[in-house]
Structures are given as C-alpha cells and as structure tokens.
Amino acid sequence: MSTALVTDLTIFVLALLVGIEVIGKVPATLHTPLMSAANSIHGIVLVGAMLIGLTAHNAVGYILAFVAAFFAAANVVGGYVVTGRMLKMFRRKIPAAEPAKAQLNGQASKQPQEVQR
C-alpha cells in the first residue's frame, strides 16, 4: 500500500467522522435544505470531470468529458441555486411589510417577493 493511498484513506475516514459530527447537529427543520446543500457539494465531481480534459485525446475521452462536465455542472449550479432559494423562505417572523399579503394570499404574494430579492 503506497503512502499516497494511506494518506487518502486517512483523509476519507476523518472527513466521514467530521461529517457525522457536523451534520448530527442540523435540526430537522433544515433537513431538506441540508440534503440539497450536500447535493451541491457532491457536485465537486465537476473537478474530476475537468481533469479528464488533461489526457482526453480521442473521441471516447471527449464524449466522456462532455457528459461528465454536463452532469456535474448541472449538479453544482442547480444544487446551490435551489438551496439558496429554499433557505430564503425560512423567516423568523412574517416580514413586517408583507403580513397583509401573507394572510390574504400566500400563493400570490410568493411571486413578487421572489422577484424583489
């Protein structure tokens, strides 16, 4: 077993334990945004897709690089945007300027708010 492999395994195990420690403290209220955030983080595979480009010099390499880059980029961008969109909705109280709208019609008030922010 090479030193590099031992280092990689050490990092993997420690990161797993850090993950369990950090995520165990997230309240149930935020579990959907948490999963969505974790989703965007695994979009880091985009880096792996980009590294294909270093040695891709034939059709198979280009096709794999293209599909991997497409998948990973969709994962990263979509993941972060939708997580941000969800978290924006979590408010401590109904915003002072909007309670009337919020009470009258939640559906209708949703649209203008999203445009504003």
Added chain:
Amino acid sequence: MNSFTTNIQLVYVLAAACFVVGLHLMNSPATARRGNQVSTAGMIIAVVITLILLIHEGTVTALGWTVLIVGSLLGSAAGLWSARTVQMTAMPQLVSMFNAVGGGAAALVAIYGYIHDESAPGGVLGSTTVFTVLDVIIGSVTFTGSLIAAGKLQGIITGNPVMIKGGRAINVALAVVALGSAAFMLTTASLPALLLVVLASLAFGVLMVLPIGGADMPVVISLLNAFTGTAVAMAGFVVNNWALIIAGALVGASGGILTKLMADAMNRSLGNIMLGGFGTGDSAIAAPVAGDAQIRSIAADDAAIQLAYASKVIIVPGYGLAAAQAQHGAAELAALLESRGVEVSYAIHPVAGRMPGHMNVLLAEANVPYPQLKEMEEINPEFGRADVALVIGANDVTNPAARRPGNAISGMPILDVDQAKSIIVVKRSMGHGYAGMDNELYGNPKTSMYFADAKKAVAEMTSAVKTLVG
C-alpha cells in the same frame, strides 16, 4: 509532487474546509444562508484552481477545452433552469435528479480513468482498480436508481411497488455478475469486464428502486444521497484529489445519518424497506373503522368556533396537505387565528412529506415563520396543553395504536395528538394510510372528523372564522 501541484492540493483543502464550515452553519435557520454562501465560495475556489491547473499543465487540446466548456455551460443552464422553476412540492424529484447526475458523473470519471490507464504504458494500477470498480458500481446504481425514484415521485412511474416475477433472483444474478467482473478486473485489466460491471450495476439500480413504494421515498432519497457522496469520494481516490474525497465523505455521512433518521421515524429497518412491498403509498382504500368506535363529523362553523375560542392550537400537517396544495390556506388560517390571540404552532413528524424535512420547506414557502415549526420531541409534551389539535392530511403518524405492540406500526414514533383537549381531523374519507390500518384516533370521543379535501376544508374554516367571530 512538485511545489506547484502541492500548492494546488492546499487550495483544494481550503475548498473542502469551506464545505465543512458551510455545513456547520446549517445548524440554525438563522445562519444557514451564510452556510450555503460559504459552501458556494468553496466550490468556486475548487473550480478556479482546477482551471489554473489545466492551463498550467497545457495538455488540454482545443477540442478538449471546447467539450469541457460547452458541457459545463449547457449543464449549468439545465441546473439553473430546473432550480429556478421547480415547485417546492417537487423538491424530492429534483434532489433525486441531482443525485442521478452526480453519481453518473462520478462513474464516468472512473470509467475514463480506467480506459485511459488501460491503453497507457504501465497499464492499470491494482490499488486504483479497487476504487474504480467501487465508484463505477455505486455511481451506476445511483444513476439509474435515482432516475427511477424521480420518476416515481413525479408520477411518471407508478408509486406502487412494482414486483417483477423472480425480481429478487435477477437482482442476485446482477450482483454476482457485477462483483464477479469487478473481482476479475482486480487481477486482469479488461475493458469488457468494466462494461459488464457498468451494465449490471445500471440494471441493478433500476430493479433496486422499482419494488419500493412511494411512501418510503424519504428513506430511498437519503440512501441514494449517501451513495452519491460515496461514489464521489471513490472518484477522488481514482483521480487522487482531496477535495473530492472530503466532499464525498461529508455527503456520504449526511446521507447516512438522514437514512437512519428516516428509517427510525418509520420504524422500519433499511433491509425491510429495500426488500419492498409494504409502502403502497398513495392507495386510499375506504374502509370503516371497527364497529365499536363512534365517528363524529363536524361542520365548518363548529370547527371555526372551536378554533377561534381556543387559546392554543397545534396544526398537524401531513403529506395530504402538500398533495392538496393546502399549505398556503393552512398558513392563512393560522395567521387569522394568531391575529385573534390564539397561540398556533405546527407539529412536524420527521417523515411528513416525501423527503427529510420536506414539510418545513413547504410551510416556509407559505410564509410560516420557522419558530412555529416544532419537531416531534419538542411538540409532544405541548399537546396536553392544546385546546385543539387540527390534523390535516396526516394519518399513521397520529395513530395511538403505535404505542401498543402487535401491529404494523408498533413502536413507530408518533405525535401525541390524542393528548389534546379536542381534535379535528381533516380528511377526504375514512381511507387508510400507507400502513393500511384503522386509525384509532378517529374513534376517540374527543375527535371530530371534517370530511373534505384539505384545501377546501381550510378555506371553509377560514371564512367561517371570519364570518362568525369577525
């Protein structure tokens, strides 16, 4: 390792640190947005440094740059579009799709690495092959499994368990083929064996998720999320990149924890869920409650008076509320009651919705302030002080039968709705929940049934409160 690549590894560690801090900030709704920004910053750092590495190495061909840039831009556009347009009720499908593409990309990275090494002088390194086959197997299973899960959630594929004759035998055969070929690859470099691993894993992913019912989706999505993280970490071993290893491990841990929480909240073992056949989800078989129980129904006016003159009301939302798009109406009713001085809170069971924490997002979207959203452990002691518990579209998670041994839901953690002074249940019919059993709560003398679609019911109650008590 020269000093340039060493410095690059350090930057990847910085990016990974951003992910850890970002996830840590998710421990409170007040800091969660900042957490997402920190995590995004980490991702940008990782991508930029990779670009610098590609330019520095100078081995990327013009066509190579083109496919990477066009692929990334098209992917970003697709991700952006779906993230902007998705309905909050459809979040589980979107998360599932992101699991699919993440797992797929991780598998492709390993497949490419193997093809490249196989043709190169020196061949494939034995120690890398272990991670390559793990990545390919997990990534491919995640890819098709997540697509099927998304299809089930979207209703393209039936939410009922699909039992294929001899499905279990086929699954075992596929597993044997995948693992056998993988074992062969450890001794001999072989592209056909890799292809066999990929195909068997893809088929296995389909057959793994098809027999699982719609109601078990919170567990399935969490599990596939853990799979994706693990696949990405394995890809990190293949390309020897710390950012991928750390990020993948973090996601694997998060998915693993959520899988366990969800399985516990449904009182089912993971094995039991994966074998399928129990969670028939949306089936609503109309059947009367056992003869000795008296069912009382209630009209909008009476319900409105009970609610308006209560001092404490607890709303218990279930997936029926989300399915009927009644979350906005319920929030409106709650706001009206609050304006009359009634203390309103929401009791959220861990599996209310189609993914972990889904109901919280739906209510947040309807402008419900998050301090009103109470977790099960927090709200259960409060039911005794509640004048009215208003159950909207929730069933099994309120069934007191769970406290007794000897039935389908025995031991399942439930909301102590029956402790409230009075209970109003909004429900379309006397149909069963996914456990397929009578809810004893409905026969409780304190319970009144309000038979209507959730959206219509909350609208009727709201207007009744307005007319009767101004």
